Amino acid sequence: HxxxxxxxxxxxxxxxxxxxxxxxxxxxxxxxxxxxxxxxxxxxxxxxxxxxxxxxxxxxxxxxxxxxxxxxxxxxxxxxxxxxxxxxxxxxxxxxxxxxxxxxxxxxxxxxxxxxxxxxxxxxxxxxxIHTQNLHGTHGTGCTLSSAIACFLALGYPLKAAVKGAQDYVYQAISAAVAMRIGNGHGPVNHSFSPQSMHLQ
The missing domain is CATH 3.40.1190.20 (Ribokinase)
Structure with a gap:
């Protein structure tokens, strides 16, 4: 910055x-x-x-x-x-x-x-x-959360619902990465824990 x-x-x-x-x-x-x-x-x-x-x-x-x-x-x-x-x-x-x-x-x-x-x-x-196998916790949760809030707002959710939806998404993404070890530092967030097909309108 x-x-x-x-x-x-x-x-x-x-x-x-x-x-x-x-x-x-x-x-x-x-x-x-x-x-x-x-x-x-x-x-x-x-x-x-x-x-x-x-x-x-x-x-x-x-x-x-x-x-x-x-x-x-x-x-x-x-x-x-x-x-x-x-x-x-x-x-x-x-x-x-x-x-x-x-x-x-x-x-x-x-x-x-x-x-x-x-x-x-x-x-x-x-x-x-959530307790993971990574010694230093999980990295990337904050930026994932703010991005998810923006996505829910873009879908038309009111602010409170957007925040709650984003919180649920990040929580599940952390849970899905509990057993993931990549290196010796902070653990990852599993953003793709529940892939869905895109539907064209």
Whole structure:
């Protein structure tokens, strides 16, 4: 990422005005290393947040964005509100990095009302954590999830249903890769666990 790349993406979104935009910040690597500069982060927040239908940070990214460590379920809602104050229309807080027997995510939808506080709808998504044969867990879940949300939105699903459908897809893709070992690092996501024939209309 760089401020220049962020500007190019923002210009394209403004030009083509897509019906929806799913923004996965991709600011922090699985190792915990930062992938962008503070200047780039400012550009993402200032130019892309207002254009996105939903922002999908993990806990590391969320912590960097709001400037305080987020490591508890009780912090999810307030953290999402903090991102909303920065321009995010809706927020999916991904809690997969949290040390818990369950995978705990929270979708926070905001509805702007004239001359009043924004209405908030909260959806809690909790699933049992999947334990794989890979020592370092599974890699690629976040980008798969954001892509799946975009696919469900493209199929006409409302946001809540799109997020839930995407969550189910990723969960099954992780489950289908439990026994897969490729190398000694992070394990894969089995995107093709249930191939289907394409139907032309």
């Amino acid at each position: 760089s401020p220049e790349i962020v500007a190019v993406v923002a210009d394209a979104l403004k030009k083509y005005e897509p019906s929806f935009v799913v923004l996965d910040p991709v600011m922090v690597a699985t190792s915990g290393d930062r992938l962008i500069t503070p200047q780039t982060q400012e550009h993402i927040v200032g130019t892309l947040f207002p254009l996105a239908t939903i922002v999908t940070p993990n806990l590391d990214e969320l912590s960097w964005l709001i400037g305080t460590t987020v490591d508890s379920w009780t912090q999810f809602e307030e953290s999402a509100k903090a991102l909303h104050a920065m321009g995010a229309k809706n927020v999916l807080v991904k809690g997969g990095h949290m040390k818990s027997p369950n995978l705990m995510d929270m979708l926070v939808e905001f509805t702007t009302r004239p001359n009043a506080q924004d209405a908030i709808a909260i959806t809690e998504i909790v699933k049992p954590r």
